[in-house]
Amino acid sequence: MTDSTYSQPVTSRTGECQLRIDGISAFYGEAQALRDVTLRLNSQEIVAILGSNGAGKSTLLRVLTGLLKHRQGRITFKGEDISGKEPDAVIKKGIASVPEGRELFGPMTVHDNLLLGAYTLDKQKRKELNDARLKMIFDLFPVLRDRLGQRADTLSGGEQQMLALGRALMANPVLLALDEPSLGLAPMMVATMMKTLKRLCKDYGLSILLVEQNAKAAIEIADYVYILERGEVRVEGAACSIMDDASLQRAYFGG
Amino acid sequence: MFISETIQYAISGITSGSIYAIVGICWSTVFLISGVLNFSTGEFVMLGGMLTWLFISWGFSLLPAIFFGVACTVIVAMLMERIVIRPVRYPSETTFLLITTAAGSVIRGIVLIACGSDTRHIEPFLGSSPIMIGDAVLLPQVIIVVSVLVLIAGGLVMFLDHTLFGKALRASSINQVGARLIGIKINRVRLFCFGLAGGMGAIAGIVIAPIEFTGYSVGLMEGLKGLVVALLGGWTIRGTVVAGLALGLLEGLGAGFISTGWKDALALFVMLTFLIIRTLDLTSIKKLVYRHE
Incomplete structure (x- = not known):
């Protein structure tokens, strides 16, 4: 289990920044679900958000799509502040979502x-x-x-x-936000789904924010990865560097 | 003699049954979208009739009076959603039941103070010279009532099945989270449905007023019977129309052949029986029956 925050200099990522989530904190009642989460997504990039159950992945998407109001922080999409907007306003800006449970x-x-x-x-x-x-x-x-x-x-x-x-x-949409699209699917189907997402990014120019528990499947198509733990970003880095890191492999990918 | 008597009772049954069906549709329009059992649904019926009577007594001719009667009721219904329903912070069925019942009493009270407790009458729209079917009498107003039901039910089915906004309404009643995520403004949809229920209820109250009189208290029974047929019809439009006409016929024939006093009791008896049967758990009854196999 590594405790040091593994990070890659952000400047190494190409493309212009499309979505920026800055210091978001969110609560369910008094329980804090997200703690100062910061991440960015460039255009035509696939960003995977990994983590175990209850790490705050779905909460992050609920905040992004406008279903849940956050207490602190800012969300900017294509240079425009969209924090706290209602779901219909968010989707009009070009962010469509495939929610948990469909x-x-x-x-x-x-x-x-x-x-x-x-x-x-x-x-x-x-x-x-x-x-x-x-x-x-x-x-x-x-x-x-x-x-x-x-x-x-x-x-x-x-x-x-x-x-x-x-x-x-x-x-x-310009950006697709997906919450565990592999959940409950047969392995064959998971592979097809991931291939389709890659294609949407490559051929149709969409950016994709992919929340997954199936880390192995997600990291294979992702460009950049954030790993959440108890509502915080624990690790971030380019997908290839995360795949190569032996200690991370043990901690998050079961081998 | 017996046949024309039966026809006569059936005609009056279908007349009130059509109204029950419309009122039932008003209940489901609100309930399916917002989960609110709106116990002031009947007051929309009363408001439609009373306001139209009021406008006529102020010298308006029939059509403008109807228009303003419906429009005002729609506004009242929408205000109710905005002021009374939406601000509720901890919504539950009991809360809404109490709130809407209270709102109904307020509406009834205001009308009582403003218009008095006398029953009021609107002249039949197409005169009162009857069409004879054998010895049975068919008033032109009855034809209007039935056609209004056909128009409302048919129009609503067309609207829900063939327009994008209608489909959005159905989607909102099926899955609110899904609806919000594709960009449907749930609050506006709710407001629209309250207005729609108000408008349809008002129309029902207006077309029935020349036959059954109107007054500040007619909403109570009409509302309750609308709930009965919405329940019986499984909250669907087709089911509610069938249940409404069936209940109307049962009442009409029951009142004719047994006694008028049984009319309302019959409807409530049907509702109680249905509710009791529905609460019985069918699978456990099956187990009881097939236990020895």
Whole structure:
């Protein structure tokens, strides 16, 4: 177990800074869930946030998406202060999320779930984008095309995860924030999901903030990694350097 | 003779049943979105009738009076959401039950003070010359009541299934967190649904006023029966329409063939029976029956 904060000079990262989270502290009632968390994400970068259960990973996403109000700190996205904004304002700025537990609309059809993803776009933009977006989503996940008229809650776990990701993409985001997209998926499916995320970053120019408990799968596609422990950033560094560090390997990747 | 009597009772049953169905839809519109059992739903019905009567007595002609009656009720319903429901800090079903019941009493009290306790009457919209079906009498107003139900239920189904905002309403009632994360403003949706319930309730109260009279206290029974049919109909539009018409028919025929005094008792008896049956745990009953196998 290493206690020293492992850090890579931030200047070594290329690309312009897109999202900056500065000294965020958040509470559930009196219990502190996040303690002075600072991180940044550059455009077209995949940043993984790792850590065990209860480390504060999901809380961080809840703060970012506007579901939870934080007490201290600042979130800047593309140079604009978005701290404390409501979820609809955050998504309009270009941050879409795939939440923990997917939060789909089970009794509604796959098609309706996807269409609702574009809810915040104005009518004109929806008309322009919807068809192209649907095509892109079917290209990424061909199975969704066959399930279009089916109720969302009749899909398998993997298909539901694809739908949740598809719904987020419908909002035409710049940044995707995902909360444990590998949870409950078969290993094959996890690999496919990670490959898709890499593709979204490479081919479609999205930035991705990936919260994961499956550290091995996440670190393989990530550019930069933050490891949270009890609500604090314990370790940060480029993905390759973290993978090479033997003590970190033991502590966080089980070997 | 028996046949035309039956038809007559059925007509009056379908008339009040249509109103129950609309009021039931008002209950579910609010409940499915906000989890609030709004015990002042019936007061929207009363307000619609009384305000329209008031505007007519001030010299407005029928259509503008109806318009203002509905508009004012919508405003009252939305104010209620904004002032009475939204600020509640520790929401629970009991809290909302007490709050909405209290709000209902306040509305009733204000109308009583402002308009008095007399029953009021609005002239039938299309005159009162009846259409005869055998020996049974069908008033033109009844046709209006039934068509209003068809328009409201049909329009609502179309709206919920075929517009993005309608789909957003359904999504909000299914999963609030999911709805917020795709950018739906839940507070606005709630406000809209209170207004919608107010408007639909008011329309029900207006079209029934020429047949059944209106007055400051009519909301109590209409509201309660609306709740009965919303429960029976499983909070769906189709189910509520069927349950509303069924309850109306049961009441109409019961009142006709047994006694008028049984009318309200029948409705409440149906509600109690349904609630008791529903609380029985079906799986445990099955176990009891199949225990020896």
